[in-house]
Amino acid sequence: MNAPASRWALVTGASAGIGEAFARELAGKGIHLVLTARREDRLTALAEDLRSRHDIRTETIAADLARPDASARLCEELDRRGITIDILINNAGYGVPGHYLAQPWTVHADFLQVLVTAPCELAYRLLPGMQRRGYGRIANIASLAGHVPSSAGHAMYAASKAFLIKFSQSLALENRDKDIRVCAVCPGFTFSEFHDVTGARAQVSTMPRWMWMTSEEVAREGWSAVERGDIVHVTGRVNRLIKTLIKLLPDRLALNLVQRRSKSYRVMDPQQGTAE
Known part of the structure; x- marks a missing residue:
């Protein structure tokens, strides 16, 4: 069953990268959008562009999901605007470079709030409405990193993505008889601002082109996986091969x-002074 054009989707981290690509993918299917991220100017520009291109309704809500009350406030604002969300794209995320002790705990706490707590809370708050209406789609943007062994540096990144994969599996099984499809979409290396934010652009630029996908490719393949009812989907043949080979070792x-x-693909750790 394809999503009717009258439905609304909430996309977190929609101002760039995979989040923006998912917004464009859904807009092309006539789905109305609520876009949220911290950068309001980018959200506004994207909302106006998608509204004019696809004749859909768009709303923007600037929010910092690192705030413990952000998810609750976001859902309250949706209620105030009279918007019911049937499609949730939990995309907001980033990486914290360096060894675990190179950053204060507050940095890690904010990271966990954005990448673990916020996706869980948004699903918790929006699922009841999906169940009542008998329709829902949730895409949790995880990562190939959640499937392969983790390395030194970014100690919590792979762990958070592995959590999202397991969370998605349980949530999908609990709701499979309600036409609510939950999928952990797991990209590998993706052209986006992610590596600029983590400071790893110089390192990853040396990697071969065949290891990369565009954000648009990830969104297109990821949404198709959600609609098929896949519970976990690694995007790209190369990434699926990497996952399979690693499991055999x-x-x-x-x-x-x-x-x-x-x-x-790891940055120099300021505390350890070695490549991560």
């Missing part, structure tokens, strides 16, 4: 392999 060998390759 003994844990120690897989860890060593990932650790050696991590120098291509």
